[in-house]
Amino acid sequence: MTTAKPKPSLTAEGQASFTRTAPAVATALLSLEFRRLMLTLLGWGVSLLIFFPILWMAMTGFKTEAAAIADPSFLFTPTLDSYSAVQARADYFKYALNSVTVAFGSTLLALLIGIPSAYSMAFLPTRRTKGTLLWMLSTKMLPPVGVLVPIYLLFRTTGLLDTRTGLIIVYTLMNLPIVVWMLYTFFKDLPRDILEAGRMDGASTFQEVVYLLMPLTLPGIASTGLLSVILSWNEAFWSLNLTSSNAAPLTAYIASFSSPEGLFWAKLSAASTMAIAPILVFGWMTQKQMVRGLTFGAVK
Amino acid sequence: MSKTRASGRTVGGLRSLSLQAPAVSLLLLWMLVPLGMTLWFSFQRYNLLMPEMTGFAGLENYEFLFTDPALWRAIGNTLLLVGWVLVITVVGGTLLAVLFQQEFPGRGIARVLAISPFFVMPTVSALVWKNMMMHPDNGVLAWLARVFGASPVDWFSSLPLTSIVIIVAWQWLPFALLILLTAMQSLDDDQVEAARMDGAGPLAVFFYITLPHLKRAISVVIMIEMIFLLTIFAEIYVTTSGGPGLATTNLAYLIYMQSLLDFDVGLGSAGGVVAIILANIVAIFLVRLVARHLEN
Numbered sequence: 001m002t003t004a005k006p007k008p009s010l011t012a013e014g015q016a017s018f019t020r021t022a023p024a025v026a027t028a029l030l031s032l033e034f035r036r037l038m039l040t041l042l043g044w045g046v047s048l049l050i051f052f053p054i055l056w057m058a059m060t061g062f063k064t065e066a067a068a069i070a071d072p073s074f075l076f077t078p079t080l081d082s083y084s085a086v087q088a089r090a091d092y093f094k095y096a097l098n099s100v101t102v103a104f105g106s107t108l109l110a111l112l113i114g115i116p117s118a119y120s121m122a123f124l125p126t127r128r129t130k131g132t133l134l135w136m137l138s139t140k141m142l143p144p145v146g147v148l149v150p151i152y153l154l155f156r157t158t159g160l161l162d163t164r165t166g167l168i169i170v171y172t173l174m175n176l177p178i179v180v181w182m183l184y185t186f187f188k189d190l191p192r193d194i195l196e197a198g199r200m201d202g203a204s205t206f207q208e209v210v211y212l213l214m215p216l217t218l219p220g221i222a223s224t225g226l227l228s229v230i231l232s233w234n235e236a237f238w239s240l241n242l243t244s245s246n247a248a249p250l251t252a253y254i255a256s257f258s259s260p261e262g263l264f265w266a267k268l269s270a271a272s273t274m275a276i277a278p279i280l281v282f283g284w285m286t287q288k289q290m291v292r293g294l295t296f297g298a299v300k
Numbered sequence: 301m302s303k304t305r306a307s308g309r310t311v312g313g314l315r316s317l318s319l320q321a322p323a324v325s326l327l328l329l330w331m332l333v334p335l336g337m338t339l340w341f342s343f344q345r346y347n348l349l350m351p352e353m354t355g356f357a358g359l360e361n362y363e364f365l366f367t368d369p370a371l372w373r374a375i376g377n378t379l380l381l382v383g384w385v386l387v388i389t390v391v392g393g394t395l396l397a398v399l400f401q402q403e404f405p406g407r408g409i410a411r412v413l414a415i416s417p418f419f420v421m422p423t424v425s426a427l428v429w430k431n432m433m434m435h436p437d438n439g440v441l442a443w444l445a446r447v448f449g450a451s452p453v454d455w456f457s458s459l460p461l462t463s464i465v466i467i468v469a470w471q472w473l474p475f476a477l478l479i480l481l482t483a484m485q486s487l488d489d490d491q492v493e494a495a496r497m498d499g500a501g502p503l504a505v506f507f508y509i510t511l512p513h514l515k516r517a518i519s520v521v522i523m524i525e526m527i528f529l530l531t532i533f534a535e536i537y538v539t540t541s542g543g544p545g546l547a548t549t550n551l552a553y554l555i556y557m558q559s560l561l562d563f564d565v566g567l568g569s570a571g572g573v574v575a576i577i578l579a580n581i582v583a584i585f586l587v588r589l590v591a592r593h594l595e596n
Contacts, residue, residue: 039404040404040405043402043404043410044410046396046410046414047400047410047411047413048413050413050414050417051413053425053470054420056428056433057432071443072440113323116322117322117324119319132324136323136327138579138580139327141582142331143530143531143533143572143576143579145575146338146555146571147337147338147572148559148560149338149569150338176327177327236533236534250421251421254427255423272427272428275424280419283418284412284416287415
C-alpha cells in the first residue's frame, strides 16, 4: 500500500483540505484509485474462483473427450459432439418436462395449502401457533432415508411409484414447512388494520385472503414460490428412489450418466450443463426477489 | 362483554383451526405414518434377504445398532460435517458480504456469479468436484499442484471428510453470502460514518457495528443450513459412498446402507429412529436460538 492513510477523520480532512498541497492531493487520489483497483481485483477474483467449477463444467461440455482429460486449457476448438451423443442416449426434453411439471406443480400445491394456514397463524394466532410452526420446521430435519422404506411400500401399494403425481405429493410435503414459515413472516408484517377494514366492509375470509392479503403480499408469495421451485428442481433423494423411467426428472437424468460413464467427462459435462442451465438462469433472474423470502423478513 | 369476547375467541379458534387443518394434518400424516411404520419395523426382524426370519425382535435391532461402532462414527461425522460447513459458510459468507458491499466496477455481475453454486443441483456439483476438480490425475487441483511442483493430493482417499466439507461448503457459502448481503444493505451508513469520525478503524467498525447488525441474519443462516446439512446425502452418495471405510458415512448414509444395501429394514429403521431423535435434539437447540433472535 502507499503511505497515505486511508482513514483520516472528517474534521481533520476538512482542515487539511485548506493546507494540503497539490502533490498531497495527488497522492490521496492515487491511493483511492489504488484501493479501488485492489477492490475490483479482489471482488472479481473471489467471484470467479467460486464460479470456476461451473464455468469449467460448461466448457468441458464443448470439448472432445480427449481434450476433457488432457491438461486444463482454456484454448480448444469447441464441438457439439458431446451434446448430440448425450441427446442420442436419453431424451433431455422428457426429463426436463418432468422437472418443470413436478417443480411447479408441487410449488403451486404447497402455496395453495400453505397460504390459508399461514394466514390463520399470522392473523388468528393462538398459544400453540409458535409451537406448531417450529414443529413443522422440525419435520424437515428428519433424514428422508429414515422413512424411505415405508414411503416406498406405500407408493407401491397405491400405484404412485414412478408417477409425477407421486413426486408432486412428496415435494409438496417436503417444502410445506418452509413455505408456511416464510408466508407467515410476510403476512405478519402486514398491518392488521388493512384486513380489519376489509372485514368491516363485510369481506368473507376467502375474499379477505384473495382480494386483500394476496395482492398486498405478492412479492413475498413470489419469493416463497421461487425458493420452493429451486428446492424441488434440485432434490435428488426422493426422485432417485421413487422414479425409474416415466416420471424421472433431471436429477435422475444426471445420475444415469454418472456411474457407468463416469470417465466420459465431456458427455457428463454436457448433460450436467443442460440439467442446471434452466434453473441457473431462473435463479439469476429471480435472485433479488428470492432473497427477500430467504431472509424470512427477519433481516430487512 | 367478557362473554362475547370469549365466544369470539372460540369462533376465531375454530376458524384458525379449519384454515390450518390441511397443512397440519397433511404434515402430521406425512410424519406420523412413516414414523409409526419405521418405529414398528425397528422392533421387527425384517430382512429382505432372509424372508423366513420374521417376528418381534424386541430391542435386538437397537442393541446391535448401539454396540456397532459405525453408529457413533456416523453421528460424529454428521456433527463434524454440519459444524465445519457452518463455520466456513458463516465466516466466509460474512467476509464476502463485506467485500461485495463495497463499490467496484461490475459488482452486480460478480455477485451473481458468486451466488451461482446455490442453484446447482447437489448431484451435479458433487460430480463436477469429484471428476473435474479433485480427481488425482486429471483434476484441475492436481494440475495446479503439478504446476507449482507439489505432488497432487488424492482428495477422496487421503482427506475424505475434508473433501465432502469443501464440496458442501462450496454449495452453501453462496447461500450465506446471499442472506448476509441483504442484511448488510440495511446497515445504517450514518452510524458507520459517525464511528469513523470518532476515529474507529475498519476492524473496529466491523466488530462493533457490522457484526452486531448481522446477528439476526447469521442465526437465520445457521437455522436453514442446519435443516439441510443434517440430512446431506447426494454429495456422499455420488463421491465416496461413505468410504473409505466409514470415513464419510453420516447418519443418513448409514441408514441408507443398512436398509437399502444390506436389505435389513429392521436395523435400518432402528437407525432411522436414532436419526429422528438426534434431529429432535438439534431442533430443541434451534428452537432456543430462533426464539431468541427472531422474536419481535
